[in-house]
Amino acid sequence: MKKQIGDRQDACPTKMENFEQKISRQPLKKIPGEWRAEILAAAIGRGSRIESRRQESRWPSTFAARLSTIFWPHPKAWAALAAIWIFIFTLNFSTRDKSQNVAEKFSPPSPEVIVELKKQRQMFAELMGSNETRTADRQKIFFSRPQSERMEILTA
């Protein structure tokens, strides 16, 4: 079949050429001018959105790359610094826990204990300054009563 076609072409090369030329000279319809802006807006809009999404997704890797450039020159020094910080944090957390435990262990004293402590303090105060306390007590007694009662005391 191919041979037949080839033969036919060979038989009338000028006609074939003319026909082909005639067809190929027909000007094709032009693309509407307004499509350019619309298609490019759609393409660039979507393309840039995807590009920005890609950049967002790339962010952790770029951050890691930047970190590695910072740490790369002295990795041992940075590792030692990190170890020190970890030690400080551990120490800090362990001590904070202990103080909390101590605070939790000490419950507030009972009312009986408070009364007993007050009594002890009063007794101690009396022992240390007995005269002052007595005078003060006497004055208290004297002035706290009404004048009529005070007179009765004096006559008695």
Added chain:
Amino acid sequence: MRRPIESESERLYDEHAQPLFAFLLNFTRDESDTRDLLQEIFVKLARDENLLRGVRDERAFLIRLAHNAAIDFLRRRGTRDKTKENFTAEKISLFASADDPDEKFFREELSIALGELPEEQRAIAHLKLWEGLTFAQLAAALDISPNTAASRYRYALDKLRARLRPLYEEIK
């Protein structure tokens, strides 16, 4: 300041949109469908900046993209719209309007005759006649052998000649 993606998309559009438009219009026979396919291609190009990296012949690559898009489109449209396709094939013209009535009629008939060709022959005829691609370039663009490209072209040309001979003889 324009981003690289913008200038690259604009360059690709200015260099290749016209031939891709004509090629796609020959398949779809509908301007709005052609516009959708063209937009689909340029969105794809803008979305993947590496798509054209390492491509030696940009035009051939884009024709391949357009051909694949057109084939997919025709499959999607399917035989359900076959009647519509034939109707629009008669209505839409692939060519610029002519002042001379004989030329105008010839262009209309040529448009219809191209629409009657099988898709694979239509693609070859279009790219050979209006893009001036060689059989080797056609083969690369459409992923077929050069011999297949040559034989499809000859079949297509035979059909066009048979269909248009009376007109051609009249106006030549």
